[in-house]
Amino acid sequence: MNWEIEVLKILGLKGALNGFITVTSSELAEDLDTSQQTASNRILSILKNGNIERKMGTRHQRIKITAKGRNMLCKEYADYKAIFKPVEEIIMIGSVSAGLGEGQYYVAQYAKQFEASLGFKPFEGTLNLTVDEENAQKLSHVPRSAIIEIESFKADGRSFGKVSCIPARIRDVQCAIVIPKRSHHINVIEVLAQYHLRKNLKVKEGEDLEIIINIE
């Protein structure tokens, strides 16, 4: 009885939730793209299941969806609401990889800004996660509201460009993804945290980690 919800939906659209409506089996057959006989059969089945009630006239049947039937439709509606509800978190998977070493220097330069924006004093070194194309693409789905921008500034006799930070967590440890503004085509993401993540999480190079970004 895969079609039951489909029939109830059509009846619902015709107003059978609000009271008895006149529906001929041929009319229903057309809506269902099937024969009159099949439509008639389906009505009988749904009737037996107690999802509709029916009043027979000499020429017409009138149908109303019961509380039980209404419930089925409600459940289905709830599913669709859930499907189209905006995602609350984005989960990326990447494998731990060796950093370029220069991370330490940059973190030190941006340290004050990071602390002010992220709310924690970052450990001077990043955890690098190598991600595949699919996971990398997820970054582009992160809405602006979840991104903290750090403005460019001058220090140490040179200028440092804009950096985007995305607060996230790895195994419930607070951290942030750091993206220099100029970078495209990222396949390694740099993660900042209060601690030495690799030691703290006891992970080795090549191991997979989930990093979770909260939305809203």
Added chain:
Amino acid sequence: MNWEIEVLKILGLKGALNGFITVTSSELAEDLDTSQQTASNRILSILKNGNIERKMGTRHQRIKITAKGRNMLCKEYADYKAIFKPVEEIIMIGSVSAGLGEGQYYVAQYAKQFEASLGFKPFEGTLNLTVDEENAQKLSHVPRSAIIEIESFKADGRSFGKVSCIPARIRDVQCAIVIPKRSHHINVIEVLAQYHLRKNLKVKEGEDLEIIINIE
């Protein structure tokens, strides 16, 4: 392909609208309450229809709903939104019947209150509509917000009880259904208007009339 939307819904709930997800055919089979073979077949059909795209690994397939598939789900969602959208009007059908004659006296007594509440000076006489059980029941679906209550008062040496008024229209003529608070089991509804409705609408006793109540 009656089940296509059902499969897309399940995939949608698993997050296949936001990116590729790993789904085995056995897992899907369980959700669909069918065999692994059937689930596999359904995936292939939906794939052929262009409603999902798929990436094959050695052990797993990863599936994502395409724009076309998303559209199907959207359309379905819109249907459910339409089904559960509150009704905007209630249409009752009744046949014109002879009044009890006492209507005139009561309308005269309540005249001031009616005028103040309804915004028109009622003709001193009601149009009576005899309704069947089904149409009578519709009155109970009228929300409080659409009902104007007239409080009890004393006049002419006696007391007059509470009356509920429901603004409505018959063939675009503004009117109101009047229900004395004490009445249960109504099979005749009394309608008040600015004019002599029976003459104005040119209807005879026994003729059917539609009376429409606006909600919100």
Added chain:
DNA sequence: ATTACTAGATAGCGAGTAT
């Protein structure tokens, strides 16, 4: 007009199994 029964036609299912 309708609804709905019977019975023959057929589409879809799933066990077995290849890959």
Added chain:
DNA sequence: TATACTCGCTATCTAGTAA
């Protein structure tokens, strides 16, 4: 492990027709 092919069987569908 997976996915997915073949094929016999059974579910379901519909034409014909009764009520």
